[in-house]
Amino acid sequence: MINPRFSMLIKIQQEREEKLQAQFVAAQQFFQQSEQKYQGLANYRTEYIHQSQQQGSAGLQSRQYTQFVSFIGKLDQALLQQGRAVAQAKAAAEQRKQSWLAMQKKRKALELLVERSNMAELQKQLQQDQRNADEFASQQFMRRLFTAEQD
Structure with missing residues (x-):
């Protein structure tokens, strides 16, 4: 049986762990969204350059070329x-993951401590039961012996 104090501590640890896990999942999703935005920008830049080159093969005016270079510069800045x-x-995301894993490790250590405590308590109880059974058997033996001597 888990001590109520330990039960409460484990529950608190589990709640903290779940909160940290949720924060990690949110941070991981944000990272993936950021990466997708980066890829979208990079793809757009590549496609814009490709289209501009096709248009440029027919000839560009200096104003169009300046706008093209300026826009590519803006896209490069956005990519940076x-x-x-x-x-x-x-x-x-990595920091949140490490926090979550550390809390998970603490919870598991606490659960192991409780399990060991319970096992020690059970072992103690079994030893006490054995002593009681030995004492009872000894008393029974002495009564029979005493009764046999009186007969």
């Missing part, structure tokens, strides 16, 4: 920013 956001999201 999104790349940083992806790196930060990945680091945050």
Whole structure:
């Protein structure tokens, strides 16, 4: 039987662990969304350059070329920013994962401690029961012996 104090501690640990797991899942999803945005931007940049090259083969005016270069520069900046956001999201997800795993480890250690405590208590109770049974058997033997001597 689990001591009520230990039961409450385990319950608190489980709740903390579940909260940290939910935070990890949310951070992981945010990381994946950030990565998808980055890939979308990179694909758009590649497609824009490809289309611009096709249009450019027919000839570009200097104004169009300047706009093209300027827009590619803006896309490159957006990719850099999104790349940083992806790196930060990945680091945050990893940190949340480590926190969750550490809490899981604490909970398992507490459960193991409780299990060992319960086993020690059970062993103690079994030894006490054995002593009681030995004492009872000894008393029975002495009564029979005493009764046999009086007959």
